[in-house]
Amino acid sequence: MEKLFYILSGLTLISAIMVILSKHPIRSILFLVLTFFLISAHYILLNAQFLALVNIVVYAGAIMVLFLFVVMFLNLNRDIERFKSWLPLAAAVISGSCVFLVFLSAYKSSHQIQIENSGGYQIGLVENLGEVLYRDYLFPMEISSVLFLVAMIGVMLLSRKEKTETVKNLLP
Amino acid sequence: MNHIPEIIKTIPFDHYLILSAALFFIGMIGVLVRKNIIIVFMCIEIMLNAVNLLLVASAAYRGDAAGQVMVLFIMAVAAAEVSLGLAIIVMLYKNLQTTNIDLFNQLKG
Numbered sequence: 325m326e327k328l329f330y331i332l333s334g335l336t337l338i339s340a341i342m343v344i345l346s347k348h349p350i351r352s353i354l355f356l357v358l359t360f361f362l363i364s365a366h367y368i369l370l371n372a373q374f375l376a377l378v379n380i381v382v383y384a385g386a387i388m389v390l391f392l393f394v395v396m397f398l399n400l401n402r403d404i405e406r407f408k409s410w411l412p413l414a415a416a417v418i419s420g421s422c423v424f425l426v427f428l429s430a431y432k433s434s435h436q437i438q439i440e441n442s443g444g445y446q447i448g449l450v451e452n453l454g455e456v457l458y459r460d461y462l463f464p465m466e467i468s469s470v471l472f473l474v475a476m477i478g479v480m481l482l483s484r485k486e487k488t489e490t491v492k493n494l495l496p
Numbered sequence: 497m498n499h500i501p502e503i504i505k506t507i508p509f510d511h512y513l514i515l516s517a518a519l520f521f522i523g524m525i526g527v528l529v530r531k532n533i534i535i536v537f538m539c540i541e542i543m544l545n546a547v548n549l550l551l552v553a554s555a556a557y558r559g560d561a562a563g564q565v566m567v568l569f570i571m572a573v574a575a576a577e578v579s580l581g582l583a584i585i586v587m588l589y590k591n592l593q594t595t596n597i598d599l600f601n602q603l604k605g
Contacts, residue, residue, distance in 0.1 A: 344526040370556040416528030424521040447561040456561040475576035482583040
């Protein structure tokens with residue numbers, strides 16, 4: 325049971341690194357789908373069964389189809405991009421590592437969090453989660469529906485046909 | 497189903513903390529390193545998922561369902577963000593015919 329966690333963690337980190345390292349965007353998307361599935365497996369290990377299903381449906385289902393659709397729509401096959409030159413790359417890796425070290429040292433210097441294991445392994449089921457969501461968090465959920473409405477209107481507004489001249493004509 | 501909660505007793509919470517910090521760090525490196533705007537977007541998704549993983553882990557360790565509700569809200573915001581961002585990317589590609597973020601400097605004063 326312990327080994328399962330470490331194998332899953334290693335696979336998650338490797339596939340997340342492969343998202344960055346693979347040259348072709350479609351390969352990155354497929355590795356991202358793999359990462360999401362592995363994170364769903366982590367959710368199942370943590371007794372969040374409903375969230376695991378929602379993660380697969382929302383991320384691997386909806387968002388990834390959107391990404392694949394956009395990549396195939398844009399036809400990026402002709403120019404395989406190269407990485408940046410080594411100086412910004414080294415700066416990025418060093419600054420990212422510094423943030424990671426800050427996380428670790430902040431954790432080390434903080435007092436140990438006492439985890440109370442209340443043994444409630446029913447909390448991830450739909451019944452319990454829906455009760456909490458619709459009793460304590462009803463208003464934020466209604467607000468998120470307004471957020472979706474705004475996002476939908478925004479996408480329609482963005483993808484509308486422009487009547488005026490585009491930015492391309494204004495370029496030198 | 498009965499032996500599943502044992503994972504909480506065998507794995508210390510620190511390991512989940514380090515795993516999600518490492519995932520966040522990988523996403524941040526990707527945002528800083530890559531030039532294709534679609535892959536930058538995917539790295540933002542990785543960072544959001546790292547935060548989700550930490551929230552679910554702390555909810556499971558404390559036996560509190562509020563953290564999982566927060567993950568649901570983060571997923572809703574991420575879905576809205578991805579749809580809007582991809583629409584913006586498509587519009588940028590229509591105007592400039594590229595996805596290289598070094599060429600998106602029209603807002604520079």
